[in-house]
Amino acid sequence: MTIVTELDLPEFDYSAPDLTGEVYHRRLAEAAGRGWLAQGPLSYVVLDRESGEFFLRSRAAAFPGRQIAELFGAVTGRLWEQIDAxxxxxxxxxxxxxxxxxxxxxxxxxxxxxxPAMRGFLQELWDAKATSCEFVGSVARPYPALTVAAVLGAPPQDAPRLHEWSDWVQRQFDVRALATELPRIERAVAEVYDYVEALLAERRTAPGDDLVSALLAAEEQGDRLSHAECVNLVLNVLAGGVDTTQAQLSHALRLFAGHPGQWALLADDPGLAARAVQEVLRYEPITPFTARICVEDVEHRGVVFPAGTIVAICAERGNRGIEAGEEFDITAERDPRILTFGAGAHYCLGANLARAELEEALAFLAPRMPDLAPDGEVGFGGVEGIYGLQSLPLRWSEPHGRP
Known part of the structure; x- marks a missing residue:
């Protein structure tokens, strides 16, 4: 057996400031061309699906949220409380x-x-007279925030705040943000804790048909859910269900703007929306690197990863490392297993809600935005945490008839 520290591995810097867009994909492809494992700044990078699934499913590997927080000194206060819970x-x-x-x-x-609520939100956000927009601010940002507000039982006017909090709380997974913006992350966590407590108090006196009311019912049964667990579950849903869907929807429209034939197929047959979402999730996962720490010595492919070793599973390479995997094609027959939502015990809880949101959005927008095309430079975010877009200017033609 060979210990991983003894290997001569290619280097892959997932914190490089220019690692966005096609540069990011090209560098990952080059690294994967040299083998299934690379050396990153804080971890090893796993570059194929077989090994990615192995580490995501292994009971000997866990999410290293506490360890990463400790590296950056986030060991007290509400942020540490949230990470720990x-x-x-x-x-x-x-x-x-x-x-x-x-x-x-x-x-x-x-x-x-x-x-039905998603369709209503999309209709509210849609400007039938427009033939151009900055898509992130116009649709991608408010739409999932409104949806999560409805799921939680929060007032729709709170959606902008929910989005802002989700954006900042999610940066606990971004090593660059932890190094440079820790006080702002900590403030957002404290603010969202106060908000969730107030929302729980309101729903306790006026329960509804929503997630918060359901969790409160479980809390009242005593032995099922503590108050602290209830608060943290709501915070998890709020933080994890907004910024992620915003990012994936933004990338979806960016991809279709660059593949007009695929967009025309979807516009002609909105029933392809589920397949279109699957292809977007496969081709451009907004969780490019999912970390795991070995809680005991782990052996894989003849390599020993000692306890304490951190690995970053690359969903982008795991998803694309198949036949014709570099082609974006919503009609292609592909293996449905992708790493975008993880795998194993920690498979993303919100995957079904995210898929539904994306399907409704693409089915709604495709017939209304014919001849979709870029209308300026795309503002890419970084890939260390949630890989989103800061801006996406788009243009399209007036549809022939009303969809």
């Missing part, structure tokens, strides 16, 4: 119990019940 950082029986309590709210059937 985050369902991502739980394991064993407690993790199973928490997922069992919140899971029913995120089944495919549960997600489907919010589709």
């Amino acid at each position: 985050n369902i991502l950082n739980q394991s064993g029986e407690r993790h199973r119990r928490l997922r069992a309590l919140v899971g029913p709210a995120f089944t495919p059937r549960a997600a489907d019940r919010w589709r």
